[in-house]
Amino acid sequence: MVETLEAPRFHPPAPKPRTEPLGTLAFLMEVRRNPLATWMEEHFEELVITGEGALGRLTVVNDPAVIRHVLLDNASNYRKDDLQIRILAPGLGRGLVTAEGEEWKLQRRTIAPLFTPRHVAGFFPPMVEAAERLVRRWQRRPDGRVVDAALEMTRITLDVLERTIFTTGVARDPDALGRAITRFFEGQGRVDPLDIFGFPDWVPRIGRLRTRPAIRFFDEMVGDLIGARKALIARGEAAPRDLLTLLLEASDPETGKGLSDIEVRANIVTFIGAGHETTANALSWSLYLLSQDETARARIEREVDEVLGKGTVEPHHLEQLVYTRAVIDEAIRLYPPAPYMSRAAINDDRIGDLEIPAGSIVAIAPYVLHRHKKLWDQPDVFRPERFLPEERGRIDRFAYLPFGAGPRVCIGASFSLQEAVIVLATIVRSVRLDLVPGHEVMPLQRITLRPRGGLPMRLTRRT
Numbered sequence: 001m002v003e004t005l006e007a008p009r010f011h012p013p014a015p016k017p018r019t020e021p022l023g024t025l026a027f028l029m030e031v032r033r034n035p036l037a038t039w040m041e042e043h044f045e046e047l048v049i050t051g052e053g054a055l056g057r058l059t060v061v062n063d064p065a066v067i068r069h070v071l072l073d074n075a076s077n078y079r080k081d082d083l084q085i086r087i088l089a090p091g092l093g094r095g096l097v098t099a100e101g102e103e104w105k106l107q108r109r110t111i112a113p114l115f116t117p118r119h120v121a122g123f124f125p126p127m128v129e130a131a132e133r134l135v136r137r138w139q140r141r142p143d144g145r146v147v148d149a150a151l152e153m154t155r156i157t158l159d160v161l162e163r164t165i166f167t168t169g170v171a172r173d174p175d176a177l178g179r180a181i182t183r184f185f186e187g188q189g190r191v192d193p194l195d196i197f198g199f200p201d202w203v204p205r206i207g208r209l210r211t212r213p214a215i216r217f218f219d220e221m222v223g224d225l226i227g228a229r230k231a232l233i234a235r236g237e238a239a240p241r242d243l244l245t246l247l248l249e250a251s252d253p254e255t256g257k258g259l260s261d262i263e264v265r266a267n268i269v270t271f272i273g274a275g276h277e278t279t280a281n282a283l284s285w286s287l288y289l290l291s292q293d294e295t296a297r298a299r300i301e302r303e304v305d306e307v308l309g310k311g312t313v314e315p316h317h318l319e320q321l322v323y324t325r326a327v328i329d330e331a332i333r334l335y336p337p338a339p340y341m342s343r344a345a346i347n348d349d350r351i352g353d354l355e356i357p358a359g360s361i362v363a364i365a366p367y368v369l370h371r372h373k374k375l376w377d378q379p380d381v382f383r384p385e386r387f388l389p390e391e392r393g394r395i396d397r398f399a400y401l402p403f404g405a406g407p408r409v410c411i412g413a414s415f416s417l418q419e420a421v422i423v424l425a426t427i428v429r430s431v432r433l434d435l436v437p438g439h440e441v442m443p444l445q446r447i448t449l450r451p452r453g454g455l456p457m458r459l460t461r462r463t
């Protein structure tokens with residue numbers, strides 16, 4: 001019998017885990033430069049590590065049972081910690097990501113119905129249109145032209161959000177909205193030492209000062225859009241069924257109360273902030289990984305050609321594009337767009353032998369969890385097959401957390417997966433992207449996990 005050897009698979013680049021801990025100052029500098037590079041070998045080998053650091057007592061948890069306890073079974077004993085809120089709130093305001101306690105509960109109850117499968121399915125056409133427009137633009141270029149795939153993915157996810165949140169009637173120049181959004185979020189991503197040490201919000205953070213005009217412009221623009229839409233609804237005219245109208249009409253199923261203007265605005269900013277770079281990164285990493293693995297690329301092209309032919313993605317294709325989806329799942333395992341989550345314990349807690357004192361921090365880092373040696377077979381290898389239906393059942397629900405888990409699980413998960421499958425399948429149908437030789441790829445953690453220095457890729461049309 002002829003033995004068929006599997007081709008060696010690709011080991012995607014990542015900072016080498018440290019063997020020695022960093023001193024406090026070096027640690028702070030590394031956190032500002034690239035927090036990913038602070039992880040140590042033991043984090044990828046031990047299930048629970050507790051230590052005292054600049055932030056007080058910190059327990060890094062990779063044990064799926066403990067994670068389940070913190071995020072789900074005893075979730076009411078844990079809140080998002082102050083550092084996380086200080087980093088996210090200047091950009092996202094008091095929307096669903098940063099709200100806590102009763103305020104969060106009310107917002108979540110009111111907003112959850114916007115992301116039901118029926119509503120998400122309703123966003124299918126704008127997603128397909130955006131993907132088709134992108135590949136039409138690319139196909140007009142001669143073969144060999146270089147594009148920054150990371151930038152292009154950020155553009156398309158913004159385009160999709162603009163079309164699903166506002167549909168029509170972006171009051172000013174739509175490109176200006178895109179530029180304002182990009183500038184608005186640019187200054188938000190870096191962890192500022194002033195945040196780590198808990199300086200009050202009125203102490204200016206240099207990185208954020210530069211984005212102030214963008215914040216004002218963006219805020220005014222969203223305010224104008226809300227005002228115009230409310231006037232339209234008040235006049236009894238038919239309003240588009242986009243996320244803006246849904247937010248304005250949403251009411252708490254228990255009390256019947258709607259969201260205030262401030263909450264509507266904060267959640268629009270939140271959807272854009274939480275939804276555009278994350279989904280863009282999922283797509284960028286998928287494109288990069290495919291460009292490095294001929295076996296995976298041949299397989300996804302075969303699937304897309306069989307399912308789509310030359311046509312556009314249709315809703316019933318989603319369940320047939322299983323390998324396409326597995327590539328995305330594997331890309332966000334290796335490069336989770338939200339690589340770090342943390343919680344502060346409200347009261348003392350005990351999970352088996354593990355004690356979590358009140359006020360201490362529990363860190364759950366999907367980046368570490370997803371590459372943990374005790375939880376994954378060949379964790380550092382790109383192998384989308386592990387997410388195909390026949391193997392997926394072996395993955396513990398709490399070992400794979402690209403979208404978090406429990407009551408605060410990502411509200412936009414199915415929105416972004418639908419978008420990612422549509423965009424990736426449309427791209428694969430139409431073009432091939434190859435990394436420009438010599439470009440070194442490395443993940444960089446800001447709030448999200450992006451390729452440092454972008455992804456220059458060469459386009460070739462598929463005929």
Ligand code: HEM
Pocket residue numbers: 096097098108270271272274275276278279282332336337338341342401402403404405407408409410411412413415416
């Ligand atoms: C690949 C894309 C995405 C990834 C990886 C992602 C990841 C996450 C994660 C890990 C959380 C939980 C954070 C925690 O528990 O501390 C979260 C929450 C959230 N995400 Fe996403 N997200 C994505 C796309 C989106 C999209 C498209 C939207 C909206 C349109 C969105 C809106 C939100 C909101 C509002 C929350 C807060 C939910 C709550 O606390 O109740 N996300 N996301």
